[in-house]
Amino acid sequence: MQQPALHKRQPFAFTAVAGLMIASSSWGIIWYPYRAMEEAGLPAPIATFCAYFVAVIFASLFFGRAWREFPRYAASLFIIGLTAGITNVAFLVAIMEAEVVRVVLLFYLAPLWTIPLARVLLNEKISAVGILAIIIAMSGAIVMLWRPELGAPLPNSPHEWLGVLGGLAFALSNVLVRRETRATPEAKSLAGALGVVMVAIPVALYLVKSPVAVWPQLVAPHGLLIIIVGIVMMSSSVAMQYGLTILSANRAAVILLFELIVAAIAAHYLANEVTRLQEWVGGSMIVAAGLLVTFWVPKNSADTPTP
Secondary structure: OOOOEEOOOOOHHHHHHHHHHHHHHHHHHOHHHHHHHHHOOOOHHHHHHHHHHHHHHHHHHHOHHHHHHOOOOHHHHHHHHHHHHHHHHHHHHHHHHOOHHHHHHHHOOHHHHHHHHHHHHHOOOOOHHHHHHHHHHHHHHHHHHOOHHHOOOOOOOHHHHHHHHHHHHHHHHHHHHHHOOOOOHHHHHHHHHHHHHHHHHHHHHHHOOOOHHHHHHHHHHHHHHHHHHHHHHHHHHHHHHHHHHHOOHHHHHHHOOHHHHHHHHHHHHHOOOOOOHHHHHHHHHHHHHHHHHHHEEOOOOOOOOOO
16 A cells, blocks of 8 residues: 655645645634624624624635636535524534533534435545544644533533534534535635524524614624724635635545634633643644645645645
């Protein structure tokens, strides 16, 4: 059996990896403005709806042609949007209401869901190197986030189940993005933003006790921040969609774990949380797994070359 070779022949993959790194970095820090708005009286579901409504407007202004793809690929873009909406809303609601460590740990079981989903929906076989990278990355995530006093990483509350649901939807969304090769990254990003808006509305109506009539008053003080978050999330979504379109689903799932490292650093400097040695050890393991899948590519890689 021929041994995997160092990745030298597909420079496009570096751009795709960079896109995923940008997206994961954005998600690693986006909890902070949402938390700030939540503490100031703006519930996360309303903030999420508003931010992604801004994202839809931003995308319409700069990627207006993407709308033309919706009639042609309506079914696949709808499913991509729905899974992206469930991912975002479930994660943000859960992380605002439950123990952050456990929610993040449960959410980042996503690479484990990706393996069977990619096999069934994409017929994507995972290499020995890919399996090793996922084992290293998931071990690193557990090292970073494990708290013995909290027990086994199994859901024990509705919000923790939201973390699991968000991770499963995240894995499914990524696989579906990879499967849909006809639509552009811009169209898939727009579909994702629309999906978040659609899911956030009923969730906000169900969870938020304030009447809808007072929502504008809650949103107004945070208008500029919501606009910034919306633009950042749409921009990073396009970068992620590009990476997911090019790279195999299993490979992308490992690289996206970089978010954990960004989140740990952000928590240290923005929330005055102490960064322990185990965060650095686990983070180093995730970096090692990301480098492994970035530079060590089997000959029969499932990555899709660009023209």
